Amino acid sequence: MSTDLMTAALEAAERGWHVFPLRPGTKRPALHGEAACTRTGPCERGHRKWEQRATTDPDRIRAAWSRAPFNVGIATGPSGLVVVDLDVPKDKGSADAPCGAATFGALCERAGHAVPTTYRTRTASGGEHLYFTVPSGVRLTNTAGTVADSVDTRAWGGYVVAAGSITPTGPYEALCGSEAVPLPAWLQTILQPPRKAPEAPSVALTGQSRRYADVALTNEARNVAAAQVGEREATLFRAARALGRFVAWGDLPRSxxxxxxxxAGETAGLAASECRSTLRSALNWSITHNQIRRDAA
Structure with missing residues (x-):
């Protein structure tokens, strides 16, 4: 098993993916934490976490995996990857629990695209991981439920368990797609962090803030109405997230x-039900997060 796991780590590194050891039979990093750091070796100049220590160096990989049958972690950010995690319901007895593969498939259909064919693995729980490369200079972060119900993503700050790893609940296995394909533009639009919201306006700036909100509403509605097929839902989603902060701050009524x-969405050609669903989820997320930011200010 140790030889197989070393091979899995080396194969991932050959793809340019930065790997690090996970504790045997688990999904937890095997590297020491900051509290136990001796500030020696790789940490001589300060503690280095798993994302910083992940490597494609075959000599380092052989040295590490020769010590124990470590599972293989892939640091997605340094690897230039975004991995879409299609989860399965935790309560498999509930017929109403959403399945990540189904909700992601529905999202792709609404966006006017087939589910992308790319490198894909089956997780130990029965879910799937879809691997995508990201353009140089694009820095995406992890998301949970932003794309769709039971659909998470791993990018900078995250990692996935590589094919070939084994846990008590089952193995991680490669399914199809020999190569990871570029992240679709419409999906990147959804995952791209929204423009940094300004601080909540002071009383003296309330009028100016509301005028800015009105202009933003006009511009976003225009962008949505003019969106082309394949970009319509993603554009609507981004617009709702951008405008949700003004709802949270009281500059624009949600209605x-x-x-x-x-x-605007219906003008672009989206069905009314699609617009309502996208607006509900995007506005709820944006209002909640911007309200938290304002309360913490």
Whole structure:
């Protein structure tokens, strides 16, 4: 098993993916934590976490995996990857629990695209990981439920368990797609962090802030209405997330934002039900997160 796991680590590194050891039979990093760091070796100049120590160096990989049958972790950010995690319901007895593969497939259909064919693995729990490369200079972070129900992503700050690793609940296995393909532009649009929101306006700037909100609403609605096939839902999603902060801060009523973007989405060719679903999830997320940011200010 140790030889097989070393081979899995080396094969991932040959693809340019940065690997690090996970504790045998688990999904947890095998590297020491900051509290136990001796500040020697790789950490001589300061503690280095798993993302910083992940490597493609075959000599380092052979040395590490010769010591124990470590499972293989892939640090997605340094590897230039975004991995879409299609989860399975934790409660498999519930017929109503969403399945990540189904919700992601529905999202792709609404976006006007087939589910991308790319390097894909089956997880120990029965879910799937879809691997995508990202353009140089694009720095995406992890998400949970942003794309769709039971669909998470791993990028900078995250890692996935590589094919060939084994846990008590089962193995991680490569399914199809010999190469990871570039992240689709419409999906990148959804995952791209929204423009940094300014601090909540002071009382003296309330009028100016509301004028800015009105302009933003007009511009976002125009962008949605003019969106092309394949970009429509992603553009609507981004617009709702961008405008949700103004709802959270009291500069725009939610009903006004919903009506404007609903009309723009239908003008672009989206079904009314698709618009409502996308607006509901995107606005809920944006309002919640921007309200938290304002309360913490």
């Amino acid at each position: 006004v934002v919903e009506q404007a973007l609903q009309e």
